[in-house]
Amino acid sequence: MSSANASSPLLWIHEDCISPTSPPFAEYPLAPAVWVWDDSLDWSLKRIVFVYECLLELPVAIERGDPVAVLQSEAERMGAERIVTVQSPSPRWAEIRSALRLPVEVLEPIPFVELRGTVDLKRFSRYWKRAQTPALLPGGTSPS
Amino acid sequence: MRRDFTDRDDLVAYLRHEFPSAAAIDPHVSPILGGRRQALGLLQQIQPARYAASRNYLAGAVTHLSPYIRHGVLTLAEVRDFALRRVANPFEALKFITELAWRDYWQRLYTAWGRGIALDREPYKTGHTDYADTLPPDLREARTGLACMDAFSRQLQETGYLHNHARMWMAAYVVHFRRVRWQAGAEWFLQHLLDGDPASNHLSWQWVASTFSHRPYFFNRENLEKYTGGSYCRECPARGHCDFEGTYDELSQRLFPIALDS
């Protein structure tokens, strides 16, 4: 169906979500997925080998170049009209995401603990005062 | 890029060819294998109840899960949930879960500070401002003459993994004994660690340096000898006269005399 096809996503797998269980695969199990080796990386060979071995267990196309250009051309080639990925704290990830000229759906990573409102991060001890109780529960959420 | 390889050697040869600048940084390939299957195998072996008492020893019950957690191959949540199933009472896994929480904490700071994690968050509490900008070549080349530091340097570059205590000793050696700014050491670690993560790495270096803690972290030889089972000190050419000899008070006088005066 052309309308379903038109909204079909391309999954962007990046360095924080290299798992077959990560949210994009769980949400869109049939969608094509891509990994892009970012030309700006400054890693030694052993890091690249390790990550490549992780990627080989996933249904992803492994590409290389400028991530924005590669993601756009892959989306076009596959007839995808949006990109689905996972939130990352990396500023480089944010740059790529905001430079994309396609709609981007950002899924939340599976949380370690869910803490509502602002969390005082001045020192670990302050964070831990809030996080300890839920952190010791399966799923990381306090029973409400 | 290619997805079909006959074996690991085939993959490595291909990647050496495709990424010559990465091979030029360092040509080694780690014995640690990537992939979720490998990660799930390691997860089966964790011993959360033994962790608290032994984790500071190089031979302790640490998990080696960091490269997988770093890349989301395993989530902190699934490792925690698995650890909870391994113990009768959640408090038996408290120390292990607290260490998982350090990663969550650093990630939250990274979200808040972005590239700001690479800047000194606070002034050094060492009394010094004259830190060198670059890593001493003898450390990179594992020629310091200190058996421990030379072994850690080789292990970092050859395997991409170091025990947490070795990371702390090395960071303290670079910043406090060699007086090099923490950023130089942190960038070196990031190139090599398979778990290299800007947040955990930079902020741990800042914690050691004292630019994100109340006081500098340092150690003496007795401490290193105890937690390594003496293996480095026994064969060290600097045995008996290394930089780390002395009590904590003596070392503190030597390393931070200005801070102590004020």
Ligand SMILES: Cc1cc2nc3c(=O)[nH]c(=O)nc-3n(C[C@H](O)[C@H](O)[C@H](O)COP(=O)(O)OP(=O)(O)OC[C@H]3O[C@@H](n4cnc5c(N)ncnc54)[C@H](O)[C@@H]3O)c2cc1C
């Ligand atoms: C100078 C320095 C640099 C570091 N750089 C990194 C880095 O780049 N990436 C990284 O993941 N960790 C880093 N750490 C933290 C810690 O050393 C490693 O996470 C740990 O040694 C990994 O080994 P493991 O999986 O056997 O740990 P375990 O002791 O088995 O711990 C289980 C998991 O908890 C997490 N964890 C444990 N301790 C810490 C900690 N102090 N901070 C953050 N997370 C922790 C890791 O995900 C680890 O895999 C650094 C520590 C120091 C002192």
